[in-house]
Amino acid sequence: MPPNFTILGIESSCDDTAAAVVRGQPTDSEILSNVVFTQTDAHAAFGGVVPEIAARAHAEKIDIVAEQALDNAKIRFGDIDAIAVTAGPGLIGGVLSGVMCAKGLSAAIGKPLIGVNHLAGHALTPQLTDGIRFPYLMLLVSGGHCQFLLVEGPDRYTRLGGTIDDAPGEAFDKTARILGLPQPGGPSVEDAAKTGNPAAYALPRPLLNRDDCNMSFSGLKTAILRARDEVVKDHGGLPRQSQADLCASFQAAVVDVLANKSRCALRAAREINLNVRTLAVAGGVAANASIRTALEAVCAEAETDFVAPPLALCTDNAAMIAFAGLHRMAAGHTDDLSLSARPRWPLDQKSPTMLGSGKKGAKA
Ligand code: KG4
Numbered sequence: 001m002p003p004n005f006t007i008l009g010i011e012s013s014c015d016d017t018a019a020a021v022v023r024g025q026p027t028d029s030e031i032l033s034n035v036v037f038t039q040t041d042a043h044a045a046f047g048g049v050v051p052e053i054a055a056r057a058h059a060e061k062i063d064i065v066a067e068q069a070l071d072n073a074k075i076r077f078g079d080i081d082a083i084a085v086t087a088g089p090g091l092i093g094g095v096l097s098g099v100m101c102a103k104g105l106s107a108a109i110g111k112p113l114i115g116v117n118h119l120a121g122h123a124l125t126p127q128l129t130d131g132i133r134f135p136y137l138m139l140l141v142s143g144g145h146c147q148f149l150l151v152e153g154p155d156r157y158t159r160l161g162g163t164i165d166d167a168p169g170e171a172f173d174k175t176a177r178i179l180g181l182p183q184p185g186g187p188s189v190e191d192a193a194k195t196g197n198p199a200a201y202a203l204p205r206p207l208l209n210r211d212d213c214n215m216s217f218s219g220l221k222t223a224i225l226r227a228r229d230e231v232v233k234d235h236g237g238l239p240r241q242s243q244a245d246l247c248a249s250f251q252a253a254v255v256d257v258l259a260n261k262s263r264c265a266l267r268a269a270r271e272i273n274l275n276v277r278t279l280a281v282a283g284g285v286a287a288n289a290s291i292r293t294a295l296e297a298v299c300a301e302a303e304t305d306f307v308a309p310p311l312a313l314c315t316d317n318a319a320m321i322a323f324a325g326l327h328r329m330a331a332g333h334t335d336d337l338s339l340s341a342r343p344r345w346p347l348d349q350k351s352p353t354m355l356g357s358g359k360k361g362a363k364a
């Protein structure tokens with residue numbers, strides 16, 4: 001029987017300071033604790049994540065959160081087999097806070113350090129939560145990421161496509177801002193859309209006619225801005241019904257793009273590996289009920305299982321980092337104190353990111 005490992009995970013690549021303990025083997029493990037300290041309030045006044053504020057807040061909280069994770073797991077530092085830490089991609093100040101804390105702990109307790117790619121953490125989560133086996137297709141949709149990954153092993157990722165500009169969560173957040181709704185935009189736009197007409201505004205569905213897995217969401221936000229200005233010109237303000245109609249029309253456009261491109265990605269994944277029978281999602285946007293329903297329908301049509309981990313493990317957390325670390329530990333891959341923090345780190349080295357660095361940090 002393969003050995004059980006107890007891994008402390010640390011995550012600080014964006015605006016959540018997180019630590020968690022995961023124990024077990026790659027095929028059978030459990031989360032002993034999962035602590036997330038979110039910085040949402042610290043950034044609220046700025047309409048987005050401010051890297052300097054984020055870095056400082058991570059540095060202030062990271063050791064406290066790590067201790068809390070051990071307390072909640074009812075273990076001590078001596079019980080840990082390794083410390084896994086997000087070493088990128090992300091906002092460099094935050095990633096550095098985590099890496100420095102992990103190095104300090106590693107040196108102090110004499111246990112190995114494991115640098116984890118944040119995206120690998122997301123991509124491996126459905127194994128931790130639902131026990132699914134390789135290969136599978138992963139759609140990562142959050143405020144900072146949007147990509148399709150064929151996952152064939154803990155170290156084998158093929159990026160099949162992704163957004164060429166904004167991530168969908170970013171588009172939800174910007175739409176909320178344009179329409180005067182609170183942040184984070186995803187839940188408030190989804191809520192307003194419930195009483196709106198999704199056919200009220202004909203918004204663009206960019207790149208839909210192209211037979212690849214790439215997407216674009218920045219034009220949608222410009223279209224919303226124009227449509228809002230027209231309404232304001234005609235009515236002298238933004239009536240509640242128009243706000244709801246704009247939200248519903250925006251959401252319908254995002255749903256159409258994600259559903260159609262998921263169909264494309266399933267085909268592309270199966271061209272590479274015929275055994276792909278599951279589509280898994282991760283990222284905050286995966287909380288959206290209309291998006292989930294549309295993806296479920298795409299999967300049913302393609303005789304594919306659909307897996308959506310619980311929301312707390314879809315969004316940024318350290319349990320996924322500990323679990324990715326567990327995979328590396330089991331494969332005998334550990335790092336030493338020369339581990340560096342990387343603002344960019346594409347999972348698929350053959351297909352580097354096409355995106356720049358946005359409000360939520362380096363996108364991959
Ligand atoms: O994964 P996450 O917590 O953080 C990162 O971006 O890494 O995702 C946050 C994003 C935000 O942009 C938020 O507006 C979006 O996920 N989001 C949603 C919903 N809930 C959160 N988007 C659409 N519908 C939702 N219900």
Ligand code: ZN
Pocket residue numbers: 118122142145315316
């Ligand atoms: Zn993330």
